[in-house]
Amino acid sequence: MAIDCAACPLRELELFAPMSDEELEFMKSFKTGELTAEQGTEILAEGASSTQLYTALSGMGIRYKTMEDGRRQVVGFVLPGDFVGLQSGVMGEMQHSVEATTTMKLCVFNRSDFWRLFKSQPRRAFDLTHLAAREEQMLGEALVTIGQMNGVTRVAWALYRFFQRLRALDMMKNGRVPLPYRQQDLADAVGLSLVHTNKTLTRLREAGVATWQDDFLVVHKEQELARLGNVEPNTISLRPLI
Structure with missing residues (x-):
């Protein structure tokens, strides 16, 4: 049975910003269900256009790009609370793949409903921008660390x-x-x-x-x-x- 957003265990953690009652009601309508991905499952494929977006509820995964010779470059890791699929939602297709490293449970959102979030929930839209900026910050930090x-x-x-x-x-x-x-x-x-x-x-x-x-x-x-x-x-x- 899918977890009600009001009872989401992640919301209890101090790591995550609280939601208003209005935002919580919107998230209940925005979420369409849950997906369980077993270890090794490809959740999103590089170059593909997904009809669904996800938030990792539990379990861990990996983000990677595949080189022409078959080698894999890890570009990030997926932990509980991470939003997955933003590239597909905004750019039309994924620029990297996402795979479950352990059994994962993910909240599912329809990409076709993505614009409604921006149209009716500006604060939630800003939160998505915040997440994108944080990811850019971490990639920059990783680049400096790896390069220098x-x-x-x-x-x-x-x-x-x-x-x-x-x-x-x-x-x-x-x-x-x-x-x-x-x-x-x-x-x-x-x-x-x-x-x-x-x-x-x-x-x-x-x-x-x-x-x-x-x-x-x-x-x-x-x-x-x-x-x-x-x-x-x-x-x-x-x-x-x-």
């Missing part, structure tokens, strides 16, 4: 950003957060070889800074991981939830 920083900084930056976000999503249990990705995914995302990524993770583990194994991340020295990743610690701002 060494391997340790790249990996530490990625791990700390994961840790910050997953903790804010109340997903930290017994001092660890779930991180069900492959080392190859991280390597692709930060522009390192798998060997270099593995050696860097080993270095961080042996230094007692952070351990990523068995699909979980434990940060032993948060301030040090933030320093190594060139990230301001404990800084994560309020974000809209669509």
Whole structure:
């Protein structure tokens, strides 16, 4: 059974900005259902025009582009609360693919109804603009990190950003957060070889800074991981939830 927007567990988290009663009623009408995507399911395909847009309710996924030779470049990760498919909604087709890394549950919205959001809910439309700006900010930060920083900084930056976000999503249990990705995914995302990524993770583990194994991340020295990743610690701002 689909979750009523009023009872959405994500709305209870301090990470997400509150909605007015009017906005909540609109979201109830905007949402058309829910989709469960099993691990490995392609949710959106690069170059395709999707009739549906999504918000990740639970589970994790990956955003990637496929090169002509078959290689894959990871361009981002999908965590609970992320809006997926904005490119298709605005540009007509996706510029990257989205795949479920774990079983995911997603709220579904019809693309054909997209304009109604802009027409009748200007604040919600601004929230979408906010999300697009945040994604641009993160891509810029990633580009600087990949283009100008060494391997340790790249990996530490990625791990700390994961840790910050997953903790804010109340997903930290017994001092660890779930991180069900492959080392190859991280390597692709930060522009390192798998060997270099593995050696860097080993270095961080042996230094007692952070351990990523068995699909979980434990940060032993948060301030040090933030320093190594060139990230301001404990800084994560309020974000809209669509």
